[in-house]
Amino acid sequence: MSLILSILITSSLYLFHLARAGPYAGSVVQALIPFAEADSMTTPFTSRYHVPIQLSTGPPGTRINTQVYRPFVDTGTTGIVLPAARIPGFTVPTDPGAERGWQYLTSSKILYGGWWIEKDVYFNVNNHDNPPVKSTLKILAVTERTEGCNDLQINGEIYTCPGKSPTPPPMGLGILGIGFGRRGADQPQAFAHRNPALTVSTIGGRAATWPTFHRGYQIDRRGITLGLTDSNMVPFTIGGQPYAQLRVKLNLGSRFTDWQSLRSCVSINSSPCVPMPALLDTGVTQSYLHMPRNYMGWNFNSLPKSPVAPGSTDNKLDAGHVRIDFWPPEGHKNEDFSVGDAATIASGVTPDIVVFYVNNDPNSFRVNTGMHVYRKYKVAFDSVWGRFWLAAADCPRSGCPPCVPVHPCPGNLACTDPRPHKPEGEDEEDPPCCNAAAANAECERQREECRWAGCF
Numbered sequence: 213m214s215l216i217l218s219i220l221i222t223s224s225l226y227l228f229h230l231a232r233a234g235p236y237a238g239s240v241v242q243a244l245i246p247f248a249e250a251d252s253m254t255t256p257f258t259s260r261y262h263v264p265i266q267l268s269t270g271p272p273g274t275r276i277n278t279q280v281y282r283p284f285v286d287t288g289t290t291g292i293v294l295p296a297a298r299i300p301g302f303t304v305p306t307d308p309g310a311e312r313g314w315q316y317l318t319s320s321k322i323l324y325g326g327w328w329i330e331k332d333v334y335f336n337v338n339n340h341d342n343p344p345v346k347s348t349l350k351i352l353a354v355t356e357r358t359e360g361c362n363d364l365q366i367n368g369e370i371y372t373c374p375g376k377s378p379t380p381p382p383m384g385l386g387i388l389g390i391g392f393g394r395r396g397a398d399q400p401q402a403f404a405h406r407n408p409a410l411t412v413s414t415i416g417g418r419a420a421t422w423p424t425f426h427r428g429y430q431i432d433r434r435g436i437t438l439g440l441t442d443s444n445m446v447p448f449t450i451g452g453q454p455y456a457q458l459r460v461k462l463n464l465g466s467r468f469t470d471w472q473s474l475r476s477c478v479s480i481n482s483s484p485c486v487p488m489p490a491l492l493d494t495g496v497t498q499s500y501l502h503m504p505r506n507y508m509g510w511n512f513n514s515l516p517k518s519p520v521a522p523g524s525t526d527n528k529l530d531a532g533h534v535r536i537d538f539w540p541p542e543g544h545k546n547e548d549f550s551v552g553d554a555a556t557i558a559s560g561v562t563p564d565i566v567v568f569y570v571n572n573d574p575n576s577f578r579v580n581t582g583m584h585v586y587r588k589y590k591v592a593f594d595s596v597w598g599r600f601w602l603a604a605a606d607c608p609r610s611g612c613p614p615c616v617p618v619h620p621c622p623g624n625l626a627c628t629d630p631r632p633h634k635p636e637g638e639d640e641e642d643p644p645c646c647n648a649a650a651a652n653a654e655c656e657r658q659r660e661e662c663r664w665a666g667c668f
């Protein structure tokens with residue numbers, strides 16, 4: 213048998229095995245990058261999480277520098293952002309290929325400017341519990357920062373904020389942007405190949421390549437898991453749970469597929485549900501909601517609101533019940549909260565505040581959930597096939613609750629007592645058997661939601 217024929221047969225058998233065993237059966241390489249605050253934050257996602265990283269002394273392939281940076285993990289941006297003054301040996305690039313760099317934070321209205329420089333980035337250095345990870349990519353060395361940038365102007369490679377003057381960035385600046393679907397008018401440089409969670413080159417000293425390494429990541433209260441495997445995807449795929457198939461952006465200038473944002477549908481109180489992209493943002497504790505002024509006869513501008521701070525032109529919702537249904541609809545995944553509920557702000561999915569905007573531009577409708585949604589769900593992002601999963605952050609220890617059938621009442625029992633006043637001591641409510649159908653349906657609904665969340 214020729215060598216070429218042998219290789220073809222071996223490859224065919226391997227692909228046949230993968231097709232039968234599942235999409236992640238051949239992928240075994242993974243690494244957890246733990247959050248620095250994973251053990252100390254009693255209620256998860258109360259504030260930002262950080263991870264320690266180190267850089268190469270020069271371009272990729274040079275030795276590791278001992279300086280440790282602690283950027284916060286941000287799914288609202290794409291790319292690593294560090295102050296240029298803290299990067300040893302940094303000088304403004306002058307070669308013809310030098311690339312001016314910008315990062316605009318749409319929620320906080322901050323513009324960072326600097327230069328994209330290529331580095332090896334190291335995770336889990338001297339971490340004896342998790343393998344070391346090296347990611348090779350360009351990072352943004354920031355030389356200037358502009359606050360209050362409400363009117364971002366982009367002219368070629370130059371970004372400006374009219375009426376605002378840039379200042380040097382704070383020395384403690386550090387952002388680990390691992391978001392997908394962020395490239396747009398405000399962040400045109402947010403390419404997938406700037407995402408350090410996707411540009412992994414080695415794990416444990418071995419090359420991170422297909423088929424043993426499936427590019428993608430998961431986020432839960434422990435940290436970021438790089439690489440999707442048959443075992444770590446069980447909470448997301450068990451029971452045939454549906455996933456959100458993301459749409460493809462135009463892949464201009466990126467070697468990785470650039471996927472669009474997760475889709476969702478948002479309603480407030482009894483309003484119609486408005487379709488819009490959703491961002492599950494680890495970088496903020498508040499939510500940002502951009503709704504239409506009028507939609508299918510519903511006036512969102514009439515909802516109770518007030519300035520987020522004295523003198524601010526931004527408003528926040530003062531009351532209301534918000535429901536965010538994540539795609540796909542049959543997945544039963546949602547964020548459901550009452551604005552301002554102190555108990556669920558402290559431990560549930562309710563954001564600190566809901567910054568609220570209304571206008572008539574359909575392209576601007578969007579929701580940023582804030583980080584509290586990660587208390588309810590852990591997520592998995594498959595950057596190869598553009599799939600996005602949500603699974604329960606915590607499952608009941610005993611599994612999903614069983615349904616104990618409620619039997620209908622005997623035919624000789626009248627469930628609605630016509631007497632206006634019952635004798636003292638009699639129950640004013642009908643017995644449970646009178647509502648058997650509704651009770652059984654509700655139990656099955658709750659059990660189905662539990663199973664769709666990845667709990668069994």
